[in-house]
Amino acid sequence: MAFKKTAATLAVTASLLSQAATAHAGELNLLTWEGYAPDASVKPFEAASGCKVTATYVGSNDDFAAKLAAGGGVYDIITPSLDTVPMMQLAGFTQPIDVAKVKDYDGIYPEFAKAEALVAKGRIWAVPMVWGSVSIIYRPDKVPAPDSIGVLFDPKYKGRISLWDDKSAIYWTARYLGYSNIFDLSDKQLDTIKAKLIEQKSLTRKYWTSAGELTELIANGEVYVSNAWTGLTSKEVNALKKGFSVAEVTPKERAEGWMDSMMLVTGSPNTECAYKFMSFMQSPAGQCGIAQSTGYFPVNPKAVGTCMDETTRQERKVGNIDFVKSLVMWQQPKRLDKYIEVWNAVKSAP
Incomplete structure (x- = not known):
């Protein structure tokens, strides 16, 4: 299994660094799963974006509602699974996503980006991250x-x-x-x-x-x-x-089968950092980083073409939508x- 650090990956990082040069230092508070905020990914993102990341971990999708209800204003991004996204939206815990602010959003599998659970009231409520x-x-x-x-x-x-x-x-x-x-x-x-x-x-x-x-x-x-x-x-x-x-x-x-997505918490004061993070997670560094730290599968096949070898792409089901269809996807x-x-x-x- 091999993950490659390529010129394309470095180019993404360089681009983020250039943006960070004029950005004000910010913070980003994640409520997420184990393996979703590894130092190998977080540190380059922090250096490039000027956004300091703090991660709190959950053990179950039921934890998201409980923690949001108890800690208003503490979190900026949550990463619930497909079956929990509608509840987060209906409860008012999250706000719609402006996908125009998410770089490389169009590279995500349409089967995930347009999943029924992510769309409500004509708006997108979550950005796929890993599955x-x-x-x-x-x-x-x-x-x-x-x-x-x-x-x-x-x-x-x-x-x-x-x-x-x-x-x-x-x-x-x-x-x-x-x-x-x-x-x-x-x-x-x-x-x-x-x-x-x-x-x-x-x-x-x-x-x-x-x-x-x-x-x-x-x-x-x-x-x-x-x-x-x-x-x-x-x-x-x-x-x-x-x-x-x-x-x-x-x-x-x-x-x-499951798919975890990034949702923007209602009233987040750190939306600029949040959108930078969502974009980073669609980059080669973000997609290969989370795949390497967890063993899970990338949602953006275009991104991993430069940082995964062919054997790894097969192992991580890159482009294998038939495998997705073979699963009982959570609802x-x-x-x-x-x-x-x-x-x-x-x-x-x-």
Whole structure:
């Protein structure tokens, strides 16, 4: 796997530097995910833009609303997933995006830039940043290659299973039970799912709340199998060289897909820095930087042509829209409150 620092990448940085020469120093407060503000990307952006970046991290999409409601005016950009964008817009937490201010916006996959969740009232509310899937991660020395979500419900691995602390556990269980309407489940279906997850809870070592926590659980030998954000945890665990490796697999019930986007918080006093950041994240340095730090997939195929080699482009599904179509892409559940209620009931159950 190789990421290349090319003349084009340097040109983007030089362009930003020239803009920064006359810009006033500013600040930018991000509410985002692990791996989305690595020093390797943030430091060059700060130097080029004159904007000091401060990042606060979330472990679940449900954290965005809670933190925004509690900390008015603290954040400038949030990066929720596709299924959470509409709620942020409807709640008034975010404001429309002027895409004319986002350099290289037209290089983003149209399937993402024009996604229904990002458009409302004739305006664009979010700028795609990075995308990926959620797969099963496992230790091949402890668990034979699984082909189904059922491995997360197998008593054989009691105490060695983990699951993301997120309402998407409902999606996983719904697919395992054969439900196709996973974002519009009936009360009866949700009751069945709740019972199944409460049963599964006795098998679970811990619900993980961040990729770093899952990495520790696996690296310390506490967990053998879990669901995971494809690419990130496997990269981190295998880099530790603990004497074992982990692998990832797409279950026969299909993998979920997600896409995280940048949204501008209502009333942000730092919109100039915010738009500079959105533009930077569409550049070769931004797209290859986040792909390298996370293992996820770029949303702007034009940008990575100068900083990824061909092997890496294939691994990161660059131009592979058929792979996107093979995923169950996240949507906001029709009854979001009910889903959150069910998941909280599972977690509070003895």
